Every structure is written in C-alpha cells, then in structure tokens.
Amino acid sequence: MARLMLPALTVMFALPAAAMLWQGKDFTRIFAAVAAPSDLLQGCGDVPEAVALAEELRDRALRIERYMEALDLRKADLVQADSTLRERLTELRAQKGSVTARRDGATEAVRNDIDRLIAVYDQMKPAEAAAILTNLPADFAAEILMRVQPETGARIIAAVEPRQAALLTAQMGARSVRNP
Structure with a gap:
C-alpha cells in the first residue's frame, strides 16, 4: 500500500506543475509573497520571535523580487545581444560574399594577364x-x-x-x- 502512495502523490503534484508549464504560466507570481507583513503579525505583535521572522520573510521576499527583476533585465540584455550578434553575423556574411566575389574577380584578372603574357612568349x-x-x-x-x-x-x-x-x-x- 505504501508503495502505491508515492507514485500517486508524485502524479498528483507533477500533473498540475506540468499543466502550468505547458500553458506557459508565470511562476514568479506563485513564489511572490502573498501576505503583507502586517497580516502575518496579526495577533502576534507582542512576540519578538514572530516579529523577527516576519521581517526576515519580508526581506527575503524583497530580495527574491529584486533577483527576479535582475533576471528579467539580464534576459532582456541577452535578447538584445542575440539580436545584435545576428545582425552583425548577417553583415559579416554579406561582406564575406563581396570580398570573395572581388577576390575571385581579381584572381580571374590575374589569370587573364598571365595567359596573355604566356601567349606573348609563345609568339x-x-x-x-x-x-x-x-x-x-x-x-x-x-x-x-x-x-x-x-x-x-x-x-x-x-x-x-x-x-x-x-x-x-x-x-x-x-x-x-x-x-x-
């Protein structure tokens, strides 16, 4: 019986998470602090440990929010950098094509000059x-x-x-x- 409980619990927790991932939900709202510190302290304002714990939780929530904002900024920077790199790659490929065309043209001109020179010596x-x-x-x-x-x-x-x-x-x- 205990062996059946673990897979059943796994499925019970994994299915909603998979559904959220599949739907593309934003997980940051799930992990955000739901209750304000004043709500957490309701009726416990005179217990110093509870006040300290509420402040610690508030500080952690703020750090997590700042961290998530920093991640969003870095994500935007990465998207911008990716876009810039793709544009630069396109430019470089175009330049490479033009350089190759010029080099091929120059090589062909040199071959033609050499062929004319050889024809002169043949004559x-x-x-x-x-x-x-x-x-x-x-x-x-x-x-x-x-x-x-x-x-x-x-x-x-x-x-x-x-x-x-x-x-x-x-x-x-x-x-x-x-x-x-």
Whole structure:
C-alpha cells in the first residue's frame, strides 16, 4: 500500500506543475509573497520571535523580487545581444560574399594577364624570349617556361646559356614538387 502512495502523490503534484508549464504560466507570481507583513503579525505583535521572522520573510521576499527583476533585465540584455550578434553575423556574411566575389574577380584578372603574357612568349622567337627570361627572377622565368607550349619552352631553354638553363630547369622541377 505504501508503495502505491508515492507514485500517486508524485502524479498528483507533477500533473498540475506540468499543466502550468505547458500553458506557459508565470511562476514568479506563485513564489511572490502573498501576505503583507502586517497580516502575518496579526495577533502576534507582542512576540519578538514572530516579529523577527516576519521581517526576515519580508526581506527575503524583497530580495527574491529584486533577483527576479535582475533576471528579467539580464534576459532582456541577452535578447538584445542575440539580436545584435545576428545582425552583425548577417553583415559579416554579406561582406564575406563581396570580398570573395572581388577576390575571385581579381584572381580571374590575374589569370587573364598571365595567359596573355604566356601567349606573348609563345609568339616570340626562342632567342629573344631566352634573352628576356635570363633577366627575370628565376622563379618567375620558370613559371613562364612551365606555362608556354612545350615545344616553345624547349626552344627557349635551348637558346639560354647552359648554366642559366640548368638553374631554370631546377626551378621548374622544384615548382612541380612544391605544387603537385
């Protein structure tokens, strides 16, 4: 019999609480002080312990109300901060999109410029191209040689001084190893 009482009491107390939660009731009113201290002291004003207890209860009720007000303020601050962060996130995503578009445009422009440069070297005579490439930085010259037509690149390397040709070939190989 005692074993049946505990679940029955649990259900009896849990159901109203669940119903209140489901309905979205405000629990602060339930826990607020219901009686004024003067009502609590009715007939007990001459008992110092009762007066002290009533004052303690009043002080606690005031602290709880202040705490609940502080919680409401913090809740409002959090909602405001959340809103601000969401707006900022939207702005940053828009900026990221525009930066990406600009970067893609710039990358495309650089590729077009490189393609035109490669086309120029493809059209040059190997001896003229070799003379120009020997005056460029080795990594840049190797990049150009890697991108021109293979036949044109072979003729240009053949026209370069052997020591310079070895350096350019090593740069080309090192570039291939770095960027598989």
